Amino acid sequence: MKNREIEISVKERRKEVLRNLRRFGGRLYNQMEKGIFPRIRMPSRSTENIFYSPELRQYILGDKTVRRSARNIRHIRPFTQLVWAGYFASELTKNRKTSTLRDVYYSAQAYDMSFKDQAESNSIVTDLETVMGFSREDFKVFPEERSAIFGDLTIEYTVPGYEGKQLNLMSHPDGVMIGPALTSSEFAQTRADKVIAIEKGGLFTRFIEERVHKKFNALLVLTAGQAPRATRHFIHRLNKELDLPVFIFTDGDPWGMHIAMVIISGSANAAHLRELTTPDAKWSGVWATDIVDYKLPSDPLTEVDIKRLHELEKDPRYEGELWRRETQKFLSIKKKAEQEAFSRYGLTYIVDEYLPAKLEETD
Amino acid sequence: MVTFEEISPADFFYRNRDIAGFTNPARAIFSSIRELVENALDASDLSNIPPEIYIRLSQEDAEETQGELGVGVYRLRVMDNGSGIPARHIPSAFGQVLFGSKYKLKQARGTFGLGGTMAVLYGQITTHKPVEVKSSTGTSKIYEYKLMIDIQRNRPLILDRKIRRNKEQWRGTIVEFSLEGDYFRAVSKILEYLKQTALVTPYADIKFVDPKGRLYLFTRATKKMPPPPKETLPHPYGVDVETIQRLIRVTECQNMVGFMQKHFHRVGGGISLSFLEFAGFIKSEDPKRLKHEDVVRLVHMMKKSKKFFDDVNVEKVGRLIKTAHSRNMLEFMETHFPKVDKNVILRLLLAAGFIKTKDPRKLRSDEVVRLVRMMKRFNGFLPPDASCLSPLGEELLETGILKELRPEFIAVSQRKPSTYSGHPFIVETAIAYGGNIPKKDDILIYRFANRIPLLYDEASDVSVRVIKSMNWRRYKVTPDMPIAILVHVCSTKVPYKTVGKEFIADRPEVNGEILNGIREVARELQKFLTKREYVEKERRRLTVFSKYLPKIARFSTNLAGKKEEPNIELLLRSVKKIEEQGD
Incomplete structure (x- = not known):
């Protein structure tokens, strides 16, 4: 799959998705017209075909491909499901409707196309992503939303009924949910000069209350744990389209560290997709060294934590100096700390002292 | 003081009736019917006329148990169209234990000359009534006897004797006597016995009227009889x-x-x-x-x-x-x-x-x-030949199974004659699948020896052990399948383990022949199951293709923005063609 270097606007992207789906259908149609069993070839997503690309700074799929043919009795069912998923995606896109993975699973039944279980339907959606080179959000299939954004960014809706309408993302003090409507918006205007992504809802609210967006001229993004794909793509767009640097704050443990890493370099599961990563984003804390330097209240690492750290040591994404250093540090101090640990120095300490220092350090 | 006395054979069996299968009223009624039916069938084989057997069991004084007649006195009448008994032998044939025509070396159902008289003896000791016998060998006379057995002397007592004119040239024998029995507990075995007898004697017409007046009909499916056995010298x-x-x-x-x-x-x-x-x-x-x-x-x-x-x-x-x-x-x-x-x-x-x-x-x-x-x-003797044996033959075996079990598939095999300890024997096997054969947790086994169904002590029988020792998965057989296996051993001397003739003992030679016979038919079944599996698979394949191909056509037409769906008839036909080729 070729890497689309050039960024395209949201509207154009929608057209592109529809064009691709149409081409996909046309190819199968022509095969059947010629009296041959329809077939497709797509990159293999098996683990031996997933490689880390240091240039792209993310996982990519190798040259191995798999062939699916309607001629094969074992293929014909998933093949039909795939064609149906394409049909369903094109209906959603054409009608500007959105859906969820769960919804896809149930909708299939209306076409006498029942999936065995949710896992089977999810895997077919992933197949469609692989064949088309677009992520499911492009096909209007969204996960359950839980992440949010707050800050001085004005967006312009493209969803039906709101076309042309603008909204400044500071208009609601809880932040605005990063849902289908927001992710399909065009960026109109911003005065912010950076993005701060935060793992936990408590700290996100604290930052808004402490007017971090003003003090640091930043857009605040709540990832709510591991960032959903839509949010990762949104951060990617903020970075690429608005040229904003991205700083990520997570808990000081291997899991928090990895939340930052997935935003930066993506996951192996999404090796078939692009534009979900933000390679220039920075993990600003909480580091293992911070636990020592700031004398943060901490908990001992559990066995699971330590096992996870050893896994990360072998992970090609963790080859950078910072990552190696912090992984080693965690292992040597055998401690972890949550973002809230800064509260021992008073409620505003994290914003007044820690944040400026870290932004400067990682900029 | 110790006293010594001699007892007669009749006395011996009177005292030891268990060993001849007259253990209790239920078993006695079953054994009586069985012994008389076997005598009747042997008599027909002798005259080479397709047997017609009429059995009537009526109640004289029996109590009712759960709507059926239980323990009490019954009257049994068995009529055949066989060779008939010469008049001078009638009293001894029914009034003397161990008197008979079957001590010669050739295959017959009965061997001991015991069964028929045992039934009469049992009737006498439980009801003290005489047996009535009518018989004619097809001459101008019919002989009628009323007999009792002098148990201590093992001699028939003739109570009455009549000679009638045989106007219609009737030939055959009618035996009628009273006995104590328990029909309620015997009914299922009796019916099973008759069904299996009908299976292994497809050329016989058997009618049974039970004490409630119900008629059970086992109609013959052929008039062809297996060639009668020849008498032979001892090996x-x-x-x-x-x-x-x-x-x-x-x-x-x-x-x-x-x-x-x-x-x-x-x-x-x-x-x-x-x-x-x-x-x-x-x-x-x-x-x-x-x-x-x-x-x-x-x-x-x-x-x-x-x-x-x-x-x-x-x-x-x-x-x-x-x-x-x-x-x-x-x-x-x-x-x-x-x-x-x-x-x-x-x-x-x-x-x-x-x-x-x-x-x-x-x-x-x-x-x-x-x-x-x-x-x-000495190992220079020739093996015995099998002319003294009368196996059923593959054709009749198949006829019998088709008639009584109506299976979907059947394979039969007759092995070459073999011997154990100088006694010739032939093993016949059959396997049947589906149709009226019930689905049990296990393979249904029908055992026969010299055309007698063996109904008791199945677990001890050599065939059962051979079947259990086989690896049935090799033949694609699973326990839940409706399968019946039939094993027929015929010999001048069937290696029974007991006088009751219920199961066949383990003899390496017999064992080996049974194993090979079952393997032969099991391989046929395997071929059938494999083919069926293939056809079934192809059918499923076609179903899958005809379910999904139209959907692919429909969705891709819509995706491509076309109006007409592509023609997939060609594709569907090509899938079908594969099935026809493979068939």
Whole structure:
């Protein structure tokens, strides 16, 4: 799959998705017209075909491909499901409707196309992503939303009924949910000069209350744990389209560290997709060294934590100096700390002292 | 004080009726029906007329249990169209234990001459009523007897005797008597017995009217009967000392060579000679005692079989004899004509009168014992032939199974004749699948011996053990499948373990034949199941294609933004074609 270097606007992207789906259908149609069993070839997503690309700074799929043919009795069912998923995606896109993975699973039944279980339907959606080179959000299939954004960014809706309408993302003090409507918006205007992504809802609210967006001229993004794909793509767009640097704050443990890493370099599961990563984003804390330097209240690492750290040591994404250093540090101090640990120095300490220092350090 | 007394055979069986299958009222009613039906069938086989058997069981004084008749007195009547019993034998046939026509060496259902009379005996001791027998061999007369058994003397007591004119040339036998029984507990076994009998006797019409007046009909499916068995002599491997003792008492033979030839199965002059030589029952003349005319006779005989003795003359042989050191003629011949086969020499010496064997009538008992022992050791006897056997044959077996089980698939096999301990036997096997065969947790097993269904003690039977020892997965058979296996062993002597004739004992030879027979039919079943599986798979394949291809066509038409769906008939046809080719 070729890497689309050039960024395209949201509207154009929608057209592109529809064009691709149409081409996909046309190819199968022509095969059947010629009296041959329809077939497709797509990159293999098996683990031996997933490689880390240091240039792209993310996982990519190798040259191995798999062939699916309607001629094969074992293929014909998933093949039909795939064609149906394409049909369903094109209906959603054409009608500007959105859906969820769960919804896809149930909708299939209306076409006498029942999936065995949710896992089977999810895997077919992933197949469609692989064949088309677009992520499911492009096909209007969204996960359950839980992440949010707050800050001085004005967006312009493209969803039906709101076309042309603008909204400044500071208009609601809880932040605005990063849902289908927001992710399909065009960026109109911003005065912010950076993005701060935060793992936990408590700290996100604290930052808004402490007017971090003003003090640091930043857009605040709540990832709510591991960032959903839509949010990762949104951060990617903020970075690429608005040229904003991205700083990520997570808990000081291997899991928090990895939340930052997935935003930066993506996951192996999404090796078939692009534009979900933000390679220039920075993990600003909480580091293992911070636990020592700031004398943060901490908990001992559990066995699971330590096992996870050893896994990360072998992970090609963790080859950078910072990552190696912090992984080693965690292992040597055998401690972890949550973002809230800064509260021992008073409620505003994290914003007044820690944040400026870290932004400067990682900029 | 200890008293000693003698009991008659009738008395013996009266005291030990358990061993003949008359354990309790339920079993007794079953055994009575079974024994009389078997006698009836044997009588038809004898006359080679397709049997028609009518059985009526009516109640005289029985109590009701759960809507059925339970313990009480019943009257049993069995009628056949068989050969009939000659008038002078009727009283003994039903009034004397161990009297019968079946002690000869050929296959028959009954063997002991016991069953029919046991049923009558049982009826007598439980109801003290006489048995009524009517029979005709197709002559102008029908004989009617009322009999009881004098148990202590094992003699029939004739209470009444009538002779009627046989206007319609009826032939057959009717037996009717009262007995204590328990129909309620016997009914399922009786019906199962009749069904299996009908299965293995597809040329028989069997009607059964039960005490409630219900008629069970087992209609014949063919009039073809298997060829009747021929009577045979005992095979040397299968005889014991008692058999020889009896033979030497009655034989007219004056020498052992003739004795062996005349009284044993497949023993000719040559085999007889070489066996007697092997067993040490032959004496040949001392060469020294040969006179000139003896030498002339010997040389004359030698010249007759030129093939073996060329270049002999009286002078030469005479010279040899004079200088010989051999103690007897056999040794002499073997020393001087080493190239000639021993059998040829023996025949020659016998023909020339230089061989003496004993008079069999004068054998001492230690000699009889040695003779029997050597018979078992000698391996030059021919195996018994199977003309004394009457297997059902593959065609009739198939007819019977199709008639009673109506299966979807059937395979039958008749093995070549084989022997165990000098007794010839033939194993027939069949396997049936589907149709009316019920789905049980296990394979259904039908066992037959000399065309008798064996219903009791299944677990102890050799067939059951053979079937259980097989790896059925190899034949694609799983326990939940509706499968019936049939094993029929026929022999002049079925190796039963008990007098009740319920199960067959383990004999390596029988065991092996059963195993091979079942394997043969199991392989056929496997072929059938494999093919069915294939057809089923193809059918499913086609279903899958015809379900999904139209959907692919529909969705891609929509995706491509076309109006007309592509024609997928060609694709569907190509899938179908594969199925036809594979079929």
